[in-house]
Amino acid sequence: RRALATLKADEREAADDSVKAMAEGVEMTERQLAAVLERHGIKEITPKPGERFDPNHHEAMFEVPGTEHPTGSVVHVLEAGYKIGDRLLRAARVGVAKNEDGAQNGGKVDTTA
Known part of the structure; x- marks a missing residue:
């Protein structure tokens, strides 16, 4: 979450494909972590x-x-x-x-x- 917060929306739009792919990967990881925590009652x-x-x-x-x-x-x-x-x-x-x-x-x- 903090990694994504450092990247502003306009910077993300102007970034090259590798940075966009990394941001999408971080978002997917955050969603999966949230799902695992919720599954265990956290x-x-x-x-x-x-x-x-x-x-x-x-x-x-x-x-x-x-x-x-x-x-x-x-x-x-x-x-x-x-x-x-x-x-x-x-x-x-x-x-x-x-x-x-x-x-x-x-x-x-x-x-x-």
């Missing part, structure tokens, strides 16, 4: 922007002031998390909305479970 945790921060599944990496999202909600996902059944393997690393005036909860994210 699910990806990728919260959507605006979703409430959950300390049981998310790790707050930074706060973002002045967003349209309510305080304590996910604004940006840095890295997806994973769980197997109900067991957390790795928390999703996220950026969380912060209220600039500190009206709600003192501007802090509630990380208690």
